[in-house]
Amino acid sequence: MTLPAGSGPLAGVKVLDLSWIVAGPTVGRAMADYGATVIRVESPSRVDTARVVGPFHGDEAGVENSGLYGNVNAGKWGLTLDLRVPEAQNIFRRLAVWADIVCESFTAGVLARWQLDDQHLRALKPDLIMLSSTLLGQDGPYNQVSGFGSQGAGMAGIQDLAGWPDRAPAGPFGPYTDYPAPRFALTALLAALDHRNRTGQGVFIDQAQAEGTLQLLAPALIDVKNGGPALERRGNDDPQMSPHGVYPCAPPQGRAESWVAIAVASDDQWTRLAPLIRADGTLSLDERRQRQQEIDEQLAAWTSRRDAREVETVLQTLGISAHRLATTEDAANDPQLAHRNHFRRLPHALHGETVVEASRYILSDTPANPARPAPQYGEHNEQILKDVLSLTDTEIENLAASGALS
Amino acid sequence: MLSPYRVIDLTDERGVLAGQMLADLGADVIQVEPPGGSSGRAVAPFFADCPDDSIYWAAYTRGKRGVTCNLEDQRGRDLFLRLLESADFLFESADIGRMAEFGLGYEALHERFPYLIYTSISAFGQTGPKAHYVGSDLAIWAAGTPLLMTGDDDRPPVRVSQPQSWGHAAGDAAGGAMLALHARHESGRGQHVDISAQVSAAQATLAQVLAHQLGAVEPERYGGGIKIRGQAIRGTADVADGYIVLLMGPGPAVGHFANHAVKWLVDIGAAEPELLDENFVTYADRVATGQADPALFPRIQEIMREAVAARTKQEMLEISIEYDLLLVPVLTVADIADSPQLEHRGFWQEIEHEDGRRVVYPGPPLNIMVDGDPLGISRRPPPELGQHNAEIYSELGMSAAEIEELRSEGVI
Numbered sequence: 064m065t066l067p068a069g070s071g072p073l074a075g076v077k078v079l080d081l082s083w084i085v086a087g088p089t090v091g092r093a094m095a096d097y098g099a100t101v102i103r104v105e106s107p108s109r110v111d112t113a114r115v116v117g118p119f120h121g122d123e124a125g126v127e128n129s130g131l132y133g134n135v136n137a138g139k140w141g142l143t144l145d146l147r148v149p150e151a152q153n154i155f156r157r158l159a160v161w162a163d164i165v166c167e168s169f170t171a172g173v174l175a176r177w178q179l180d181d182q183h184l185r186a187l188k189p190d191l192i193m194l195s196s197t198l199l200g201q202d203g204p205y206n207q208v209s210g211f212g213s214q215g216a217g218m219a220g221i222q223d224l225a226g227w228p229d230r231a232p233a234g235p236f237g238p239y240t241d242y243p244a245p246r247f248a249l250t251a252l253l254a255a256l257d258h259r260n261r262t263g264q265g266v267f268i269d270q271a272q273a274e275g276t277l278q279l280l281a282p283a284l285i286d287v288k289n290g291g292p293a294l295e296r297r298g299n300d301d302p303q304m305s306p307h308g309v310y311p312c313a314p315p316q317g318r319a320e321s322w323v324a325i326a327v328a329s330d331d332q333w334t335r336l337a338p339l340i341r342a343d344g345t346l347s348l349d350e351r352r353q354r355q356q357e358i359d360e361q362l363a364a365w366t367s368r369r370d371a372r373e374v375e376t377v378l379q380t381l382g383i384s385a386h387r388l389a390t391t392e393d394a395a396n397d398p399q400l401a402h403r404n405h406f407r408r409l410p411h412a413l414h415g416e417t418v419v420e421a422s423r424y425i426l427s428d429t430p431a432n433p434a435r436p437a438p439q440y441g442e443h444n445e446q447i448l449k450d451v452l453s454l455t456d457t458e459i460e461n462l463a464a465s466g467a468l469s
Numbered sequence: 470m471l472s473p474y475r476v477i478d479l480t481d482e483r484g485v486l487a488g489q490m491l492a493d494l495g496a497d498v499i500q501v502e503p504p505g506g507s508s509g510r511a512v513a514p515f516f517a518d519c520p521d522d523s524i525y526w527a528a529y530t531r532g533k534r535g536v537t538c539n540l541e542d543q544r545g546r547d548l549f550l551r552l553l554e555s556a557d558f559l560f561e562s563a564d565i566g567r568m569a570e571f572g573l574g575y576e577a578l579h580e581r582f583p584y585l586i587y588t589s590i591s592a593f594g595q596t597g598p599k600a601h602y603v604g605s606d607l608a609i610w611a612a613g614t615p616l617l618m619t620g621d622d623d624r625p626p627v628r629v630s631q632p633q634s635w636g637h638a639a640g641d642a643a644g645g646a647m648l649a650l651h652a653r654h655e656s657g658r659g660q661h662v663d664i665s666a667q668v669s670a671a672q673a674t675l676a677q678v679l680a681h682q683l684g685a686v687e688p689e690r691y692g693g694g695i696k697i698r699g700q701a702i703r704g705t706a707d708v709a710d711g712y713i714v715l716l717m718g719p720g721p722a723v724g725h726f727a728n729h730a731v732k733w734l735v736d737i738g739a740a741e742p743e744l745l746d747e748n749f750v751t752y753a754d755r756v757a758t759g760q761a762d763p764a765l766f767p768r769i770q771e772i773m774r775e776a777v778a779a780r781t782k783q784e785m786l787e788i789s790i791e792y793d794l795l796l797v798p799v800l801t802v803a804d805i806a807d808s809p810q811l812e813h814r815g816f817w818q819e820i821e822h823e824d825g826r827r828v829v830y831p832g833p834p835l836n837i838m839v840d841g842d843p844l845g846i847s848r849r850p851p852p853e854l855g856q857h858n859a860e861i862y863s864e865l866g867m868s869a870a871e872i873e874e875l876r877s878e879g880v881i
Contacts, residue, residue, distance in 0.1 A: 072652035085675065097648050112722040117697075118677055118685035130683045131676040200836070203813035207790055209726070210714075213704060214797040217714035222705070222799045224630045225619060226692065231705065231712060232799060233692035235629055236618035237675035246640025247490065247834040251470075253647035254494045255837075258470040260654075264840035266470070274816060275834045278486065279636035281528035282514055283802050288817065288829040291517045291524075293803035296630045299607065302513050307607065309616070309625040322625060324616065326605035384605035388617040388626055391681040391688070394671070397612070402597035405668060406682060418682045423668050424645030425594070427575075428660035429652045 065161075066140055066443075066450055071098030072429050076256065079162040080104065080139065081155075083111045084211060085238060086272050087168040087196050088135040089245035090252065094164075095138030096422045096431035102158065102447060103139040103438060106146070107469045112211065118391075120414050126440065127413055133437045137409065137419045141438025142447045143468055151467035152177050157452050159184045159191065163259075164252055166194045171206040181267045190265045192255045194248055198240065200271035212238020212272065219276040220283075226296045243279050244272035304328050305351040306336075309388065310363045312371035322388040323371045325362065325378060327351075335381040340365045409436045444468055470839060471496035474650075476558040478533065482509035483562040483604070484590035484664075485529040486639035487646070491558070492532035492847065493833040499861060500533045501552070503540070504879055506854050519826070527851040531820065531830055535852025536861050537881045540571050545880045549573065551865050553582055557659075558646055562590040565600050575661040586649040586659040590635075590642045594665035604666060606632035613670025614678045621692035622701075637673065638666035705799060706774050710781045712799040717770055724750035726795035727766075730773055733792045739776045740769065822850045855881060 068074050076099040080091035088103065095101040105111055113132040120128040144151040156179070159165050165184065167174060174180040174195075181193045198215050199205050208214070216222040216239035226233035248270050255266035277284060283294035299308040307326050314321040327333050330347065337344030340361040351358055366374050371387035378385035387393065394400060404421060411417040422431035448454040454462070462468060471491055476498040478488035485500075492498040500507075512525040538552070539545035553559065559578070561568055568574045568589075575587050589595055592604020593612070602608075610616040610628050620627035645662040653659055671678045677688045689696040693705040693712075706715040717727050727749035734740035747765065755761035777785055782798035789796040798804070811817065816832045828850070837844040858881050862872050875881045 072648055072655060089672075093644060093648075097651075110721050115720065115722050116675070118680035118683050118688075121684045122686055130679045130685065134676040134679060199810055200814050203810045205786070205790065205810040207793075208786070208797060209789075209793055209795060210797055211716070211795075213716060214714050214795065217705075217797045217799045220800050220802050220805045221629055222714060223712070223801050226627055227621065227624065230621060231693055231707070233620045233627055233690075234694075234705065234799075236615050236673065236677070236688070236690075239673065241675075242673045243637065243640055246637070246644055250490050250640075250643040250647050251494060251835050251837060253644070253651060254470045254491075255839075257647075257650060257654075258839065261473070262840075266840075267838040269836040269838075270834075271814065271836075274811075274814075274831075277805070277816075277831050278834050279633055280631050280802070280805075281831050282525045283631045284805065284831050285524045285528055285828065286514045286517075287802050287806045289516065289518075291514060293801060293806070294514075294631060295801070298627055298630075299625070300630075301607075301632075303511075304605075309607070309611075309627070311625070322611075322617065324605075324607040324611035326607045328605065379602050382603055384603040384608045386602070386608040386611045388611045389614045390617060391614055391678055394614050394678050395681045399593050399597045399599035399612075399665075399667065403594055403665060403668065405671075406679070418679055420668075420671065420676070420678065423641045423664075423672065424648065425663040425665075426645065426649055426652065426660055427663070428656065428658065429649075 066100050066446065069095065069098035069100060069434055071096070071431060074098035076100070076164070077162045078102070078164045078166065079158050080166045082166045082168040082196060084113050085131070085135055085241035086212060086244045087166050088113070089241070090166055090194070090249045091139060092135050092137060093245070093249050093422065096433060097429065101139040102142055103136055104142050104144050104155070105440065107143040107441065108145055120417070130418070133417050134419050136437030137433040138435060139438060140443040140447055141441060142444055143441035145467055145469070146177055146179070148465055148467045150462055150465040152179060154448070154452065154462065154467060155179055156184070156187060160188050161451055163256065164192045164194070166196070168196045170209060171197055171201045185265055190259055190263050192252060192259055192266045194252055194268045194270060196244065196248060196270040196272060198272050200274065201269045212241035215240025215273050215276065219273040220280055221276060224294065224296050227298045228296060232296060240272040240276045244270065244275040247275040247278070301326070303348070305348055305355060306358050306362050308359060310366040312366050312374060312387070313369055315370065321371045323366055323374045324386050324388060326384040328384065332383045336378070336383055339377070407433055409433060411436045413439070441468065470494050470844065474557040475499070475555055476560065477501060477552055477556045478560045480560050480562040480590060481507045482512045482525065483635045484560060484639045484642055485509055485526070486636055487560050487588070487590065487642035489529050489532055490640070490643040491646070495844070498533040499552070499857070500530050500535045500852060501538050501549070502535065502854060504537045504855070504881060527828070528830070530851040532847045532849050533852060534849070534857040534861060535855065536858050537855040539880050540573070542880050544875065544878070546571055546573065548875065548880065550581070553578065553585060556585060557650070558586045558588065560588045560590065560642060560646070565591055565595060579659065579661070582659070584653065584657070584659050586646055586653065586662065588642050588646045588662040588664065590638050590664045590666070592666050594668070595663045606634045609634035609666045609670050612667045613673070615670055615673040618674060618677060618688045618690050620690045622690055622696065626690055634666050634670055637669040638664050641669045706777050708777050708780055708782055708785055711801070713777060713782060713785050714797050714799060715773070715777065716795045717773060719749040719752040719766055721750055723795060724748070724752065726793070727769070729792045730794050731769060733788060733794065734769070734772055734776060737776065739772050744769070818846065818848065820848050820850045823853050823856060
């Protein structure tokens, strides 16, 4: 017996998702979107940080109100297991044997203490595919560093690279290593699944989330490693574009500020922009960069009298890259995101309705639809224990009495 | 793992990482450029000792083979179709409509190569009211919403100084293409994977992109921290030689780290031992019911800031590991180049370029064991322009004379 199968290219693929917060769960979410049966295991005692971080339904904090938790766990089945309890460890082993893929993001070494790490699980299931995802990797002098992606942003250099040269780093928004890392993990897991299906061989993936993020800094890293300068934060300056920056606009009713991003990538584009701001359209990139401050002031004087949407439309019509800095309200009303049906409303037992983002890819033949909202705490405990592991009511009662589930 | 598969990679600087992600997993990836070279070869930075050589392009074509092919020419298009005969994946990032103008749009190629997985990377997606918008790193970051959330609150919002948008989109392109591969195993058919960099950028908001629709407040930017309903919380602190990420708070998610920090402060004599009796996991609840002093936690934060200010990033990292604190250095690019952790993990790899230069690269993003053995790592250098023309076009069954003719006529 098993849980009802999903539909899509991964229908029938079974995933045991022991990861938490964002970097790991995002991977399971993508697999659930495309039909995999994903059981998300949560600790009943140590709350998943994603549940206590907003945005919250109705702006009210609460472990069942988090839009973040909802966004990265939609379509999964929920099971609570306290892995410090031996009975829970046994349940986990049985689920690992059921699964094709196990994802986890404990500090390196924790699962080994419970004999639930790759080596022990592989002895039970030789063709297991397992992802262990941590900030800095399974080995090395700093493998025990605790942290969320915000710490990862510090260790991956991104924190230092966002901001102004005359100020302390502003940093990116939130736990940045949680954003690139799932892309690398998902791609590798799907390759591993393909490989296993052809060869019967199991695969272990040791992910350092920081190392995934460093791929997005590769040009700067290669530069410094080979005798070049070390990149430092430089505001919105770009060595190959001018003007290039964020300019103030006339705020719409009810907003304190409004901004537009403008990136002029060629002399041709500059020739088209210059007349609007009464500047010299013949200036070269070097000349524009030499007179950057003056040009920025002229451009800001022009944008600040206009609505950001107007600036965006006027410049895009001229073939110049521009876009208002979207608020989340703007995103909700963005005709392009609506065209892609990017925001999905799902019926929700507690909230009536919830909203999640759609899959980040549109596949023409096998489009994804999140089957259900993220599970509430332990929502599917009984169903999973009965349908997947064929436990009887008495066995479930005994399990509950051992403290394994709560 | 992906050695049975071939990728034809027609991307320029927009999305060139996607093919490399599959190359790092073992796929045979062929980067296709116009005879004059990809626009990606003009993207900064450039090698200090070789100022015409783009580090950006090298970074994301490492591990691939390279050919040239002039799609403006009918013979080039015919040649490109021959390349696709043996391909499982195509990645492209051309301006919207350009591939169709060449007769190489999805519909035409799907009819001809029903097996082919055709992945398109663009700023806003292949169709829709903004599909023809001109994309850029900054505009994409603005449209996806992370840009407005980032920066000092008294200055304009600010991006990451190494552009990020296309990297996120490329990561989604690789994942989407692999999902389509699994679909092909079921259906026997390839399909079109449509990547929007705007949607990819929305990932970098911690789901705050949903805030308005959930009835939550709009996030506000605050340098080195966050601001909630106008209240700023700094997430970094000054140390003797730079900055650290320091997240200290009470509550069920992070309160135990605050307890550990108090232990350290007591050990160094900066805080009184009585504080060890306080439990910051439950502190906030007790403040709410009047059982704990609301001034206590801010005082400890102040003590903590003073204690770290006198120490270096490296000292604080070691203390963080010893006491299990939620604290790490804000590493600079220069620091990362010297990281003992990356050194230990064998992250850096030296690759010999075709011209003999030895260049140090970041390694693949994952350490992978297949059936107990490490997955082989390719040390193939980035291809010079058209480097594998003879090799690959002869694999297609062309004679040396035919290849030379195409070369002399500017097709390759």
